[in-house]
Amino acid sequence: MPDLFDAPGAGEAAPPAHRPLADRIRPQHLSEVIGQEHVLGPEAPLGAMLAAGSLSSLILWGPPGVGKTTIARLLASETDRAFVQISAIFSGVPELRKVFEAAKLRATQGRGTLLFVDEIHRFNKAQQDSFLPYMEDGTILLVGATTENPSFELNAAVLSRAQVVILERLTLASLERLAQRAEKALGRALPLKAPAREALLEMADGDGRALLNLIEQVTAWKLAQPLDVAGLSSRLMRRAAKYDKSGDEHYNLISALHKSVRGSDPDAALYWYARMLEGGEDPRYLARRLIRMAVEDIGLADPQAQSHALHAWETYERLGSPEGELALAQTVIYLALAPKSNAGYVAYKAAREAARKTGSEPPPRHILNAPTRLMEEQGFGAGYHYDHDAEDGFSGQNYFPETMKRPVLYAPVERGFERELKKRVEWFAKLREKRGG
Known part of the structure; x- marks a missing residue:
């Protein structure tokens, strides 16, 4: 399985100790990216694009810590484009203008620009629209990263010019391979017993960056013997589950x-x-x-x-x-x-649709009141049958507009209490047919 981060190659100098572990073992090739084979494999979307030499603008959609920035950086390297990174949180129109001007100058010198926009969904409509002319004329290849659903957060014009690529949270198996790569780079094993090691992977909650940060904390401890789950839990707080109440x-x-x-x-x-x-x-x-x-x-x-x-x-x-x-x-x-039925819901939607189509049709005159003599002379209320006086308390009269064919809106199911309602519906239908309603 490919790895998300690679260790320093043979003969390379050891990285400075102050560099974060995630930076020290960042992948140098797309084939080393862990957990995203469904988009990077030879037959997968990005793999096929690179093989054909026709990389298009992209929106990388996925949770934190799955390699969005790394993939964008490596795409620039694989296609020999300048890599420019901005964040929608800290950038505005002036910064975008400078980026576009630099990309235009770069294009005149024969080199393309891959513009990576982190948190692209944070840009407003006008800011998103500013990318369009530069995407269309090839000045930039846009790669946007977002943790939010692009369908809701990005302009249709941007989406129509970019392919959405969905990245997945890292599985425990992927996180284990990442931990092994980190151990190789650090030159020592994690001081954890097997159950504690599994607990550490679970604490990362599918986030590779979070796992590497946890590993750095663990390896900094001076321990006489490997920790068990209780020892690990007493030293590390479990990460809060990712949950955005508006996302x-x-x-x-x-x-x-x-x-x-x-x-x-x-x-x-x-x-x-x-x-x-x-x-x-x-x-x-x-x-x-x-x-x-x-x-x-x-x-x-x-x-x-x-x-x-x-x-x-x-x-x-x-x-x-x-x-x-x-x-x-x-x-x-x-x-x-509980027994389930959406018959009432379906009937309600059908009634609304019928009302929209026949919204001007008046009720039949025989069910209209006639409070004035003129209305009485016009036949309002004439022929109405009072249901309480009818056999079985049911007259069977028509209550739909006279020009409207009677629809069947409510169709109860054979479950729960609706089984009884179904019997009633069928009984009234037979009486209505019998009495010419």
């Missing part, structure tokens, strides 16, 4: 929770619920989403589900954290195990 992780995790509930998996649903709480999510947000799940995915298959979710929210408001979060957790379990 991709927020939407990814709530999607996982919602789909686990919909999929009737209480264990998975509880896990994602706990992940969001551990990330600092507001329990009130989760309470609102649980009510939405009850309405959208359970509906009338279990009419108690909505009340259960509402009562859990009320319980949380009265108890607060952490006790109130247990009420929400029990609702997660209840909703996951």
